[in-house]
Amino acid sequence: MLPQQSEFFAEVREVDRDNEVNRILWAFKLNPFEKLNLRFDATPEEVRKQYRKLSLLVHPDKCSHPQAASAFDVLGAAQKELNDEAKREVLNAVLDKARGDCGLGEEVRAERRKETKHDAAVALAATLHERGREGVEEDWEKTDAFHERWKLKARDVMAKSEWRKRKLTKRVRVPG
Template sequence: MSKTTDATRTAEVERILRAFKKNPYEALDIDAFATDAEVKKAYRKKSLLIHPDKFQHEQGPEAFDLLKKAEGMLSDAAEREKIDSILTYARTLVLKEALGSGYSTKVADDDPRVTGMSPPFQIQLRTKAKQLILEESMDEKNRANMVAVNEANERAAVEAEKARRKRKVEEQKAWDERRDERIGDWRNYMHKEKVRKVKKAKKNLHVLG
């Protein structure tokens, strides 16, 4: 195996690792909206180039897994539709920014105004798509955080209610357990009051006599 081939394989591993992982087209290094045949061709070519059985590289297995994941995303109809919808919007934004009033939905990728873009159209498209995907991921993260906070608050409210009911049961139990004691205290109090009144009556009689 020549040094040039090793260098090429190493460069491909490093390229895949640098690629934006959430854009499978970028990981496979193909144009957005590539056909199924183009996707499979790119995956086959690149996977053979860096396959761990054919090329030993410390991060080769990781790069190979990323390739498989990218191909899998584009093979899944739902995943591909989601990615393509974001890229379609990214394409519209890039062309509107570049062409201004000259933009039209009919502008094709091979239009001279598109092919003559600098940086190249596909590079701008990847950059814009990355921005949109990250924004969407952040929105999803924020929504997930809000759900988590609400669920935590609900759990806290449930636990607080359980604790309140437990305290109420314990307080009632303590009240019931001290019933005899309270009755005894009341009887002692009444007895003392009766004795006090008797003594007072006798004292009054003694004073009058």
């Protein structure tokens, strides 16, 4: 490799590191899956592998970004939260609510049913699928489009939950 090429690739790698630090620091603060850039159905093994990969990328000794240490700490906290069974259980309950597993409000599944109620393409796919409409919806839930909608809904549910928690905490602290 020519010296100019190696310098170029070193700069590209540094830009990738900087971009990853920024992505981590700007990730939705209440969701450790987003901090680690993982799907919500990630296994503990996938969490471990992704943490290792990202931590090597943004490690303060390897990355010159001024906030690399903060990003590295955020990754560590996210991994710790996902490895804690009790916290993971609470997080999964919130994510299930956002997905629509609890039957509460207009979650992603309910919104999808409403949107596609009169969709001819979905109706045709349901007649052709061996499991009917249920099978079509299960297939849709494996797509990136579903996961992106689920992520946005989860942000909303988590933010509302955190707001309620802080409001209750403030009420309890204030003598009345």
